[in-house]
Structures are given as structure tokens and as C-alpha cells.
Amino acid sequence: GAVVSQHPSWVICKSGTSVKIECRSLDFQATTMFWYRQFPKQSLMLMATSNEGSKATYEQGVEKDKFLINHASLTLSTLTVTSAHPEDSSFYICSASPKYSNQPQHFGDGTRLSIL
Amino acid sequence: KNEVEQSPQNLTAQEGEFITINCSYSVGISALHWLQQHPGGGIVSLFMLSSGKKKHGRLIATINIQEKHSSLHITASHPRDSAVYICAPSRGSNYKLTFGKGTLLTVNP
Numbered sequence: 001g002a003v004v005s006q007h008p009s010w011v012i013c014k015s016g017t018s019v020k021i022e023c024r025s026l027d028f029q030a031t032t033m034f035w036y037r038q039f040p041k042q043s044l045m046l047m048a049t050s051n052e053g054s055k056a057t058y059e060q061g062v063e064k065d066k067f068l069i070n071h072a073s074l075t076l077s078t079l080t081v082t083s084a085h086p087e088d089s090s091f092y093i094c095s096a097s098p099k100y101s102n103q104p105q106h107f108g109d110g111t112r113l114s115i116l
Numbered sequence: 117k118n119e120v121e122q123s124p125q126n127l128t129a130q131e132g133e134f135i136t137i138n139c140s141y142s143v144g145i146s147a148l149h150w151l152q153q154h155p156g157g158g159i160v161s162l163f164m165l166s167s168g169k170k171k172h173g174r175l176i177a178t179i180n181i182q183e184k185h186s187s188l189h190i191t192a193s194h195p196r197d198s199a200v201y202i203c204a205p206s207r208g209s210n211y212k213l214t215f216g217k218g219t220l221l222t223v224n225p
Binding site: 034038043044045046049091093095102103104105106107109110112 | 147149151156157158159160161163164202212213215216217218
């Protein structure tokens with residue numbers, strides 16, 4: 001079945017570092033990928049919609065200059081947390097659905113980001 | 117008022133019991149997803165449905181579009197079913213999801 005691969009699964013880094021998270025659709029093309037964030041014991045929150053070949057659409061309250069999204073191909077979207085601070089520590093997860101299909105979205109395994 | 121309301125928030129059951137989790141939503145949708153999130157964080161899409169009923173193994177999902185209500189049922193529950201179950205309506209498979217707060221299910225042996 002369709003698989004979405006997310007990398008890395010765990011990151012620990014110092015405050016001020018920029019961190020890049022990759023989301024790949026392994027066996028299908030995805031014109032749209034979604035990036036979510038989840039704080040402990042809270043529900044998933046959509047951060048942005050990543051559109052292949054165009055700018056991402058950010059949800060209200062999400063800083064586009066802080067969370068850079070690049071969707072350069074039909075199988076890869078990246079989220080870069082720039083100048084990360086401890087308050088950016090969270091669980092980040094992406095999802096994608098095959099292009100021109102009515103299949104459910106497939107989720108990556110998530111990235112647990114810890115900023116010291 | 118939240119756009120998606122799930123109940124119950126927490127549910128503890130004994131192995132073998134029949135489980136029902138309910139979801140009511142106020143947003144206009146064309147599809148509703150049921151997701152399962154395990155303690156490690158990984159999310160599995162269980163169902164995407166837009167009408168009627170779907171069954172996969174011991175899991176059954178139903179939706180009533182007119183009443184804006186969906187239910188997830190687990191028959192013969194097992195400890196490995198312990199997870200957070202999340203209801204997430206959307207406008208379709210390539211549209212963003214709106215998430216409920218989830219139902220934490222614990223099935224004891």
C-alpha cells in the first residue's frame with residue numbers, strides 16, 4: 001500500500017539551530033502534502049498545506065518565515081524550522097494522498113523535535 | 117464551540133467488549149476520516165468514508181451525513197486496540213483535515 005516516509009524520526013539540537021524534516025511519498029505522486037504539529041496531550045494541528053511547484057498555504061498563527069516549506073517534486077516536501085527555540089519542541093507529522101485519487105491520506109511516522 | 121466533537125474522551129474496556137466512539141461535526145464535508153494514533157505517535161488511517169458504512173476486520177465505521185454524525189465500532193476488543201482514535205472530517209482526500217480531540221481507548225486483558 002501507499003507509504004509516506006518521514007525523516008528524521010527524532011532530533012535533539014541546540015537553540016538557534018535550523019532543522020529540516022523530509023516527507024516523501026514512496027510509491028505515489030502527491031501534489032499536496034500537509035504538515036501538522038502536536039504538543040503533548042493535545043490534538044493534531046494543521047500548520048500548512050504544501051503544494052508542489054507553488055507556495056505553501058499557512059494556517060493562521062503559523063509563521064511562514066519560521067517554518068519554511070518546500071515542495072520541489074511530486075514525492076518530496078520539506079519543513080525547515082529556522083532558528084529553533086525550546087517552544088518549537090513538538091511532534092511534527094506529515095501526510096499525503098495520491099494524486100487524482102480518492103484514497104485516504106497516508107501519514108508519516110512523525111518527527112519528535114527537542115530543542116535544548 | 118469546536119467544529120468536531122468526539123465522545124467519550126477516555127474509554128476503558130475489558131478485552132472482548134464492543135466499543136463505540138462517536139463523532140459529531142459542524143463543518144461541511146465530503147469525507148470523514150477515522151485515524152488511530154499509537155503511543156509512539158505514528159498515525160494510521162483506518163477509514164475514509166462519505167456515506168453509509170465501511171468494515172475492515174473488527175472495525176466498523178458509519179456516517180450519517182444529514183445528521184453530521186459518525187461512529188467507530190470495534191468488535192471483540194483486544195489490548196492491542198489501545199490507542200487514541202481521532203475523527204477528522206475533510207472536504208476530500210486531498211483537502212486538509214479538521215481534527216477531533218481524540219478518544220483514548222484502553223483495553224485491559
